[in-house]
Structure formats: structure tokens, C-alpha cells
Amino acid sequence: MKQKQRYLTKSRFKQALDCPTKLFYTKKIAYENTAESDTFLESLAQGGFQVEELARMNYPDGIAILGDDWDYHTLVTRTSLLLQQENTTIFEAAFITNGLFIRVDILLKKGDNIELIEVKAKSISKNHHESFINTRNNLDGGWTPYLYDVAFQKYVIQQCYPNWTIKTSLMLANKDAICTVEGLNQKFRITKNSNLRTGIIKPDNLKLEDLGASLLAKISIEDEIHLIFAQNPLDENRTFEEFIKYFQTNYENDSKIFTEIGKHCKSCEFHVEPTDEIKSGFHECWSEQLNISRIRIDRPKVYDVSNFRNSEKLIEQGKFFMDEILESDINPTPIIDKISSTERQWIQIEKVINNDPKPFFEIDGLKTEISSWIFPLNFIDFETSAVAIPFTKGRRPYEQLAFQFSHHTVYEDGRIEHTTEYLNTQVGIFPNFEFLRALKVALEANNGSIFRYHAHENTILNAIYKQLLDSDEEDKNELITFIKLISHNTGKSTETWTGERDMIDLWKVVKDYYYDPYTNGSNSIKAVLPAVLNSSRFLQSKYQNSLSKINLTSKNFKESHVFLKLENGKPISPYYLLPPLFDDWDMESLDSTITEIEGISDGGAALTAYGKLQFEEVTKNERQAIENGLLKYCELDTLAMVMIYEYFKEITN
DSSP: OOOSSOOBOHHHHHHHHHOTTHHHHTTOTTBOOTTOOOHHHHHHHHOHHHHHHHHHTTOTTOEEOOSOTTOHHHHHHHHHHHHTSSEEEEEEEEEEETTEEEEEEEEEEETTEEEEEEEEEEEEOTTTOOOSBOTTSSBOGGGHHHHHHHHHHHHHHHHHOTTOEEEEEEEEEETTOOOOSTTTGGGSEEEEOTTOOEEEEOOTTOOGGGGOSOOEEEEEOHHHHHHHHHHOTTOTTSOHHHHHHHHHHHHHTTOOOOOOOSGGGGGOTTOOOOOSSOBOHHHHHHHHHHOOOHHHHTSOBGGGSTTOSOHHHHHHTTOOBGGGOOHHHHOOOOBTTBOOHHHHHHHHHHHHHTTOOOOEEOHHHHHHHHHTOOSSEEEEEEEEEOOSSOSSTTOOTTOOEEEEEEEEEEOTTSOEEEEEEEEOOOTTOOOHHHHHHHHHHHHTTOOOOEEESSSHHHHHHHHHHHHHHTOOOTTHHHHHHHHHHHOBOOTTOSSOOBOTTOOEEHHHHHHHHEEOGGGTTOOOHHHHHHHHHHHOHHHHHHHTSBGGGSSBOOSSSOTTOBSOEEETTEEEOGGGGSOOSBTTBOHHHHHGGGTTSTTOSSOHHHHHHHHHHTSTTSOHHHHHHHHHHHHHHHHHHHHHHHHHHHHHHHHHO
16 A cells, blocks of 8 residues: 655665755656666675575575555554564564654664664674774765765664664675585575565575575774764755755645756766656756756767766866867877877767767777787687675685676688687686686687776686685696786786786777767777777778678677668667576666676676575576576677777778
């Protein structure tokens, strides 16, 4: 039963922290929210529900308030009955007061002494953590929303029970802990019920002692909550209580809170193409504040300039759009035979101002770069996973797992082979060392240059290097030598090396020598690939043919497959021609669910699929279908790199 009164809940409060205006748009049919997500797939990727269930196992006497999700008063009544006991532990305890409603992950009551525990799938190093307050006596920015969330909960509870003494903690995945139980992750099976709500199914007889050493860290945040109550660092003009009442009153009255437009608008989830049926909250804000047309609003903004850190400063000066930026605002600094970051920014701006769609190249530098490459050229891509509760014994929360790679080879005579691939989705198997052995065999077949796209592959090899140091693998020294041959150490490493065949970062090649307005300033391969396909007549001519008619082999696509199609003269990304790995979720949507996972910036579809395949209940047919999809996606990742290389070769010739 839905409430007639509008209550400011935890989720609404956190939304207001990001942008108070969003309170007006949220949960309104007329305003489409592009950030709506599938918690089932999110939990497969990140493990949030599993961490919460694992945390509850520490309190075997706890009672969960389940069901009646939208009947707030019933939930509060059920909670109040349990709170009449002198001592009790409640999961999802509900509290309501003056238009505010919260539910608490774990609440421990001993008389009038209360401990409020907020469970998060985020990770922390318990051994090294000291405080979430930085040296400037302010909150650590990355943790601010979580700390304010807990402060909001404490405020509501204190209003309901003024005589209680309330202590606050965060329960987080501990990166220092080691899993001592095989198959622990699989003991918390993620599921959807008939109402499409995500939940966890665990064995009926599962006990705390069955879980081995704890993987969680309970971190006191008393000092941080005191700071929020005393200073309210997000709005020092209001007390924390005034801050809450400000949001609550406007939300209850359905009043739109004025928020100055700025860089935060870039991630607005209410930014859609307006239609007669659907409104865009983004367009409304910009129209109301600047009194400009929708066409003007859709022009590139100052915050769209690539890697530009002064956008807020320009907005404060009244410059909102890219065509208002002056060269002196950028002060481009040249680098011989390369595009410097500031030059790249000014090129992007100039092309917007002049409505120039043509790509820009630093040709001499690109020619010199390409001439240093040794044939045959090897293009590789990794797919990896990092989950809060490890799949196998001996691993830490969010420890990297490398379960798949693809490898294309380009020969000097123009032949292109999908040479090797590796995929291991076997349940309960730590894949990294076998993955590395397969990669070693693949790349030792020749002495040519090796290419990756961005830092991920190098980061993963550094992670496996550390895992090997702690292992007793018979060939660990050989594998370590191989890693050092094709990589370089990251900043976190205690040892320094740069391999003779250190992988060439194609992302850096793009950044140093090429800019195309079609990318809108992004250097992501998902942005660069459509750009090169749009510009290259060679690629269009070649890849609109079936696989059987081009000089290319494939391990996963049929001879009749066509990688490129045009629509109204524009290329359709080859990724969009593949079926999604999950119903109603395309690759872009899945990638966006994993932004908080350490070490992962892309590959959400593969990450989520691997998580699903670690549960034995997956049918043989479904497993086969998902694995086939994974192989195609990963092959396309390295083929995309090949296409970018082919375009650069075309341009320099």
C-alpha cells in the first residue's frame, strides 16, 4: 500500500545530496529516469546483497522485518513491537517521524544503548584505515554520501527515541581478509522473487562457523557523524537538522529546489530527449536558469571538454557552452610531434566553434610511432572480475580474477588472424594462473609488438604478479619473468621494471596523435571505434562484406557475419549488432553498473556474466549461450583495436 504522504527516505536524501532539484523529478511518470537499474544484475557484478547477508550472519539472533515494503506504518509498528524487548537485534528496522522514513541495515539494542550498522559492499583496508576525516578536518569526498546516509539515519532514530545513546558503524568488505572457505560466494545465491525483487537464498543449516574467517570489517564512524552534526560540511549555512528539514519540506510540498546548473549536470539521470509524453528535467533546469532554447541547451558544454578541470571556474564566470571558451582559458601548450592535453582540448573546442567534423592527426608523430612497431602485431584484451565475497578459498575481497582474453594477430603482409582466446568460467576455480599460462603460450609464438587499450591489462598483470609471489606454483618464476617481459610496474609496486616487450597502449596512441569530433572528447574504445568507422572509407568498404570475403579469420563468428552496417550513412557500432548477454540489458547499461568496483572501468557485461556463471544452478544451455556471447564480445574487443590500427595505417599511407 503506497503512502499518501510523501516521506523523505534514505534514498531520496542521498539523491538530494547529489542535486536537490532531483527530489522534484524523482518517481514522476512524466520525467524519465535513465539511472533506473536492475539490482539482480548489479548484485551479480558487485555483491551488495551478498555482503549484507554475510553481515547478518554475525548476528544469528537477529530478526528481519520482511515484506510490506511500501506500508511504512506497518513496518514501523512491527519494529516498535520488537523494540519493547530490553535486548534485541533487528534487520531492516523501520523508523518514521515528521515526514522522514528510514530502514536500518542492522540495529543492535541493549537497553537504551543502540548500535546502528550500515552495510556496504565497498571495500576498505582495516589494517591501514585511520579515519574518514582528512587532514583538512573535512570528510573524505568518496565516503561523504555514505557518512551522510548514516547521519540521516541516526537523526531520525534520535527524534523517535531521544533518550537512546546511539553509536554508528559501517560494515565493509575488508581487503586485508582472506577467505578460508571454498565456495563461500556460492553459499549466498542471488535470486529474484515473483515481484522481481532481488534477494539471497542460502542453505537452511548455514551457520556462522561455516563461513570461516570474517571477510568484513566493522568501522566506527562516531567522529565522522559528530562532524556532520556539528558542522554540516555540505552546507555550512544550515545546521544538519535544518538541512534535513529543508529537503523534507520541499519534497513533501512537491516544490522544486533551486540548484545552480554546473558540472554536476553532466551525470543528471533526468537528461533525456524530451517528447510529448516524456519530459527532461535537465532541459527544464537549463531553460529556466538561462532562458534559452532547447537547441541551444543541446550544444556542447564546458564540462564536455576532455579532461578539463576548470569547467566549474568557467561556469562561475557565466560560460556554460564550449563555444564561449577563449583560447586564453585553455592556454594550449604544444609538444613536438604529439598532441598535448591542452592542445587536444583547444582542438576539440575549435572544431565545435567552427562546426568542423573532420578528424585531426599529428601525422609525423603517428608515422614515427607506427614505424617503431614490430610485426607481427599482437592485440590483446582481458576480461576480469572482482567481487566482495571471493569465489574461491585463499582469495581476498575484490581481488582481481582474470578469466578471459582474446588475441588478434596482424601480419606484415596484411593477414589478420583471431589467433588465440581463453575462457574459464568453471565454478570454484581460481583462473588466474592458467589464464597467464595460456597468454604466455599465445604471445611467445612471436616476438612482435603487443597492444592493449588503456591501463587495465597492465594493472591485471601486476595483480597476478603479486598473487604469484604468494603462491607455491611450480612455474611461478617463469610466469613472473613473462609478466615482467610484457608489462611495467604500477605505482603501487615495490619493485620497478619495464619489459622489453612492454605492451603498447593504443589508448595513448589515440590520445597523442588523433582527435575526432565524432568521439565527443572521449578516448574510450567504444567512442573511438565508431569514429574511425565513420571516417574510414577503407574500413567501411571492407567490413560491410561478410567474414568470408575479407582477409580475416574468426573463432566465434560465422562466415556469413557482417561486422559493419550503415544506417542513414552512419556506422552502427559492431557491438550493437551482437545480441545482449542478458535480456533487456545492453553492453552500455551493464558497463554503467560497475563504476564503483576497484580496477574495473569497462567490461560490465563480461563481469556480470562471469558472476552469474559461478552458480551451479545455471542450466547447461544457458551457460553455453552466455559463454558463446562472452567469446564474441571479447573477440570484437581485439578486432576493434585492429580496426583502429588499420585506420591509422590508412591515414599515414
